[in-house]
Amino acid sequence: MVVEAAADDDNGITASLLLIRNSDASSSADSENPAENSPIEQVALTVPTTDDFTLPCVTFRTWILGTLACVVLSFLNQFFWYRREPLSITSISAQIAVVPLGHLMASAITDRVFFKGRRFEFSLNPGPFNVKEHVLITIFANSGAGNVYAIHIVSAVKIFYKRSMTFLVALLVVLTTQVLGFGWAGIFRRYLVEPAAMWWPQNLVQVSLFRALHEREKRPKGGLTRNEFFLIAFICSLTYYVFPGYLFPMLTSLSWICWIYPKSVLAQQLGSGLHGLGIGAIGLDWSSISSYLGSPLASPWFATANIALGFTTVVYVVTPLAYWLNVYKAQNFPIFSDGLFTSVGQKYNITAITDDKFHIDLEAYDREGPLYMSTFFSIYYGIGFACLTATIVHVVLFHGRDIWRLSKSALQKRHMDVHTKLMRRYVQVPEWWFMCILIVNVAATLLTCHFYNDQLQLPWWGVFLACGVAFFFTLPVGVIAATTNQMMSLNVMTEYIIGYIYPGYPVANICFKVYGYISMKQGITFLQDFKLGHYMKIPPRSVFMAQVVGTIVSALAHLITAWWLMDTVPDICDRSALPAGSPWTCPGDHVFYDASVIWGLIGPRRIFGDLGYYSAINWFFLLGVLAPLLVWLAHKAYPDKQWIKLINMPVLLGATINMPPATAVNYTSWIIIGFLSGYVAYRYYRNWWGRHNYVLSGALDAGLAFMGVALYLCLGMSHVSLDWWGSRPDGCPLASCPTAPGIAVKGCPVF
Numbered sequence: 001m002v003v004e005a006a007a008d009d010d011n012g013i014t015a016s017l018l019l020i021r022n023s024d025a026s027s028s029a030d031s032e033n034p035a036e037n038s039p040i041e042q043v044a045l046t047v048p049t050t051d052d053f054t055l056p057c058v059t060f061r062t063w064i065l066g067t068l069a070c071v072v073l074s075f076l077n078q079f080f081w082y083r084r085e086p087l088s089i090t091s092i093s094a095q096i097a098v099v100p101l102g103h104l105m106a107s108a109i110t111d112r113v114f115f116k117g118r119r120f121e122f123s124l125n126p127g128p129f130n131v132k133e134h135v136l137i138t139i140f141a142n143s144g145a146g147n148v149y150a151i152h153i154v155s156a157v158k159i160f161y162k163r164s165m166t167f168l169v170a171l172l173v174v175l176t177t178q179v180l181g182f183g184w185a186g187i188f189r190r191y192l193v194e195p196a197a198m199w200w201p202q203n204l205v206q207v208s209l210f211r212a213l214h215e216r217e218k219r220p221k222g223g224l225t226r227n228e229f230f231l232i233a234f235i236c237s238l239t240y241y242v243f244p245g246y247l248f249p250m251l252t253s254l255s256w257i258c259w260i261y262p263k264s265v266l267a268q269q270l271g272s273g274l275h276g277l278g279i280g281a282i283g284l285d286w287s288s289i290s291s292y293l294g295s296p297l298a299s300p301w302f303a304t305a306n307i308a309l310g311f312t313t314v315v316y317v318v319t320p321l322a323y324w325l326n327v328y329k330a331q332n333f334p335i336f337s338d339g340l341f342t343s344v345g346q347k348y349n350i351t352a353i354t355d356d357k358f359h360i361d362l363e364a365y366d367r368e369g370p371l372y373m374s375t376f377f378s379i380y381y382g383i384g385f386a387c388l389t390a391t392i393v394h395v396v397l398f399h400g401r402d403i404w405r406l407s408k409s410a411l412q413k414r415h416m417d418v419h420t421k422l423m424r425r426y427v428q429v430p431e432w433w434f435m436c437i438l439i440v441n442v443a444a445t446l447l448t449c450h451f452y453n454d455q456l457q458l459p460w461w462g463v464f465l466a467c468g469v470a471f472f473f474t475l476p477v478g479v480i481a482a483t484t485n486q487m488m489s490l491n492v493m494t495e496y497i498i499g500y501i502y503p504g505y506p507v508a509n510i511c512f513k514v515y516g517y518i519s520m521k522q523g524i525t526f527l528q529d530f531k532l533g534h535y536m537k538i539p540p541r542s543v544f545m546a547q548v549v550g551t552i553v554s555a556l557a558h559l560i561t562a563w564w565l566m567d568t569v570p571d572i573c574d575r576s577a578l579p580a581g582s583p584w585t586c587p588g589d590h591v592f593y594d595a596s597v598i599w600g601l602i603g604p605r606r607i608f609g610d611l612g613y614y615s616a617i618n619w620f621f622l623l624g625v626l627a628p629l630l631v632w633l634a635h636k637a638y639p640d641k642q643w644i645k646l647i648n649m650p651v652l653l654g655a656t657i658n659m660p661p662a663t664a665v666n667y668t669s670w671i672i673i674g675f676l677s678g679y680v681a682y683r684y685y686r687n688w689w690g691r692h693n694y695v696l697s698g699a700l701d702a703g704l705a706f707m708g709v710a711l712y713l714c715l716g717m718s719h720v721s722l723d724w725w726g727s728r729p730d731g732c733p734l735a736s737c738p739t740a741p742g743i744a745v746k747g748c749p750v751f
Contacts, residue, residue, distance in 0.1 A: 038417045040199045042300070043535075045690040047207050049418045051537035053425060057132045058542050060124040061105050066140030069094035070550045073144035074557035076709060081147055082565060082572060083583040088291050092698045093705040094141035095134070095206060096234075099213055102129035102137075131214040135536045136546045138206060139529050143550030146525060148558040149518040150177040152592040153510050157455075158566055159573045159586075160350075160593040161506070163358060169455050171559060172448045177514050178555045180441045180467070181522025182548070184474040185530070186434020188523070191475060193530045196417040198482035200531045202298050207535050208694035223691075230695050237286065237703025244285035245711050248726040252288045253665040255281040258732035265734045265749065269335045272735035276336055277315055278664025281730075282672070286704045289669045292662035294485065296670045297697035301678030302646040303484040308671045310655025314379065315664060323375045328614065330375040331740035337374040338591045338660040340598070345743045348372075350597055358457070360504040360601050370613055371602060377594075380659060381608070382620035384492030387654035389624030391488045394650050395476035397632040419534055426539040433544070442467060445515065457508035458515075462498060466516035469494060474520045480650050481524055482531075488650055489657045490517040495599035500609070509600025510592070522551075583716075587661035627653060 037044045069091075076089045111125040150173050157165045192198050212226030219225045224232070244251040257271025257280050273281030283289055289296065296304065323330045332345045340348040348371055355361040442463065449458045469490070477488045494516035498509050526547055533543035571577040573586035598607055608614050628649040635644045659667070681689045721727070737748035744750050 038196050038199070038419065040196065042201065042204060043196070043199050046204045046211075046694065047419065047535045048211065049422075051422045051425075053537070055130045055132045056126045057136055057538060058545065059126055059133055060109070061102055061129065062133050062136050062140075062546075064105070065098045065101055066137040066546060066550065067553060069098055069137055069141035070144040070553045071557045073141055074148075074554045075561050076705075077145060077147060078151070078558045078561040079565065080708070081588065082569075082586045084585045084587065086291055086588065088287070089145065089705040089708070090701045091138055091141035091145040092206065092209060092701045094145075095138045095209055096213070096698070096702045098134070098137050098141075099129075102134065105129070131210055132536065132538055134210060134214065135533065135538050136542055138210075139532065139538075139543060139546040140550040140553075142525070142529055142532075143547065143554040144557065146554075147588075148174060148178060148555060149521070150174045150514045151558055151562045152589055153507070153514060154559070154562060155566070155573065155586070155589045156510060156593045156596055157507060159589070161354070161358070165455055167559075167563060169448070169452045170563070171556075172444070172452075173456070173511070173514070174555045174559050175552065176441055176445045176448065177518050178522055178551050179437060179548075180445070180470070180515065180519035181524075181526055182434055183438025183441070184470060184520060184523030185526035186429070186431055186438070187471075188475050188478060188527065189530060192478045192482055192524075192527045193534055194420050194423075196420070198479070198531070200482050200528050201300055201485040202294065203528060203532045203535060205295065205298050205694040205697045206532060209698040210536060212695050226691060226695050229692050230699050233696050233699035234703045237700045238707045239703075241286070241704050241707040242711070244287070245708055246715060247722065249729050250726045250731060251284040253278075253281055253283050253663075253730045255665075255730050255732050257281075258730070258735070263734070265737045265739055268732040268735040269737075269739075272336075272730055272732035273665025273668070274663045274730040275334065275732060275735035276664065277320065278668050279316070281665045281668055283665045283669040286700045287708065288666055289673060290701070292658040292666050293670050295697040295701065296674035297677045297693055297700075299485050299674050299678060301674070301682060303648065303651055304671065304674035304678050305646070306484075306648050306651040307655040307667075308675075310652040311667045311671065314383065314656045315659075315667075318379060319376050322379065326740070327375065328378060329372065329740070332738050332743050333372065333374045334736040334738060335374065336376045336660075336663070337736060338377055338587075338594055339374065340594055341372045341374075343369055343372055345738045345740070345745055350601070354601065358505075358507065360603075365602065365606075371598070371607065372613070373598075376659070378614055378617060380656065381492055381598075381614075382617040383653060383656055384489065385496075385618065385620040386624035386627070387488055387650060387657060388490070388493045389621050390628050390653050391473075391476050391480060391624075391650040393625055394628040394648070395479050397628060398645070399479050419537075422537055423534055423540070426537075427541060429540045429544045437548075449511070455507070456511050457505040458511040459502070459508070462502065462508065462512050463515065465497070465501075466494070466512050467519070469497065469516040470520040470523070474523050477520060478524050478527060480648075481528070484648060484651050487521065487524065488654050490520060491595070495595060496604050496608075499599040499604040503603030503605060504601065506596040506600030510596045513595075513599075591661050624649075624653060 037049060038047065073089060073091065073094055080086055080089070106125060106127070106129045109125040111123060111127075113121060113123045151170075153173060154165060154170045157163050208226070209230070212230050215226075217225045217227070219228070253273035255268075255271045255273045255276075255278070258268045261267030261271075269276045270279045271281060272278065273283065293299075293307070299307075319335065322328075323335050329343065332343065333339075333341050340350070342348055349368065352368055353361050353365045355364075445463050446460055449456050449463055450460060453459075473490055477490065481487050491513055494513040495509060497516075498512040502508055502512075529547055530540070530543055532538075533540065566572060569584055572584045573589055575585055575590075578584060598604075603609075604612070606612050608617050631644060631647045631649055635641075638644060656662075656667075677689070677693055681693060715721070725731075734748065738745060739751060741751050
């Protein structure tokens, strides 16, 4: 084996990845010309380099199974989103479930050809169920697998602020925010889909599974085929989830320090995986491991290492120092919480400072006093500031030359691998299709915000500003996502902008955030699906069709499910009114609501500006500028030290951007599994990793999803539960207690 850095002067993006290239990789690929294969070894080991362009894609089976998968996943993901530990059911579950259905339809439905010999000739059964149909069905399912962020607006208004919002307004907001991203996807396809260096690691999980389910493979001597390995792993995952999902929920977070010191607030603050710093805490539950960061098996090791370093720095260095030095009266509040407090550690009464017109009452705010946050929550916002500027500076320094070259000459031959060449035989999606969607969608958004301004509060100029923000950041954030499998968040930045310009209007703030942030995120999701179609050689127009239809169907299914739950579950999301042990605590929606209060109702000037208590947090913007600049200068000074370019500051600084609602145990367990897969298995068991790593990820996801749904349908709906020591996750009741002298909180000792 020859080891070399995948770097050259013609492709700075590839150079920045510094992925090790195995000279024997071609033996695991199907390419007749190994020199044309992808320069990314993970892609070369995983993605097929042949194409049967005669296979039908858009069939009756595609429409029926794709729509069904999209609706079912949308319902399940929205249903479980409101629960204490959100169960994220990925499209991999649908990818597996539709296989027997596809083969059943191929064997049972008539193969009669209708309108034979005419222009509209078609058949309900064009032959055996094939991999290209399967890919399109999965792209349908991808639309339902993600959380529809705009529903947070509905939850915040109806549940937390207890104001009215009609179903029509909610539907218009959900549809326009979900579809707006097509415009950005169309503009940036040439930069984020066709170049080989934009390899989208998460797609390799699904590609591996497609090959396992459709390719006939000879069993290696002493080993297993991919299908056999998948079935074994799937059954193990399915069976095991009975324990953390029902019998022994404490497996979600084994915080053993709390068991040793059951009466020590300090020990529980340090050891709690759900409400503290999670030292020594570990989760033996795949839903806990993959719920916020995705599958650790799909993360490149250099990205996992950056996340580990960022998490360790923020959680084990910065947070405890700030807390025990009592920065911002930190000891008056829990060390880890997304709550909003008064100066003496009591829950802040938001209703008291809101007037009848859904606007801040400044006199009431002066009476109630300033709003305070936990140490970690304030650091969370500072990290968001740093991550924003770091993303821009990193992409300009490390990828700017390549982006400029692509802007001037689009794709040249040296940027084309075998996959791009094979895709050239298919008719591309015209740019004007995307532009029409963008223009129509912006017009619909303007009309919605104008005619329903009493409910949405967002002025017309706010719509254009949100679109400008999304357009500006789609490319830099997309580059990070396509090379590290980590999505940088813009939600804090969008809140900050509109909060300064238009303070006191909470719904306007969250609408601006959704249009500015989610349209960008949706655009990147569409680009990722285009890359999946690129790898599997699906006609681009077929992919576009599946995305458009799937997005609309998914938006409807998510909203209907959320509306139904809000009308049928008593006190949903109200932690003070829910019975003990209720799963309907809505952690993500609480964070969203708290943010609307901080940035929208009160406004950043009274929190982080010249009138605020947390103004020093703004220095994090400068940190985000300097951090990638220092890495770039170090690389220029020591070009032979290739490991320097593996330090990715947007990923490192943004490591904890999901905390809260993610907790420490979600990270500690994820990092351990990521190390075992991305470093140990990839480095020392390369053949096993190439054959089984991504298949294992898909099997764990699928087993968890099927058993999680089965447990709820069989036991959860009937309210059959267990009450014993192992049914209490974490077991650290004192971890949320303040430690400042004289602060009285129910259930906590007074120091």
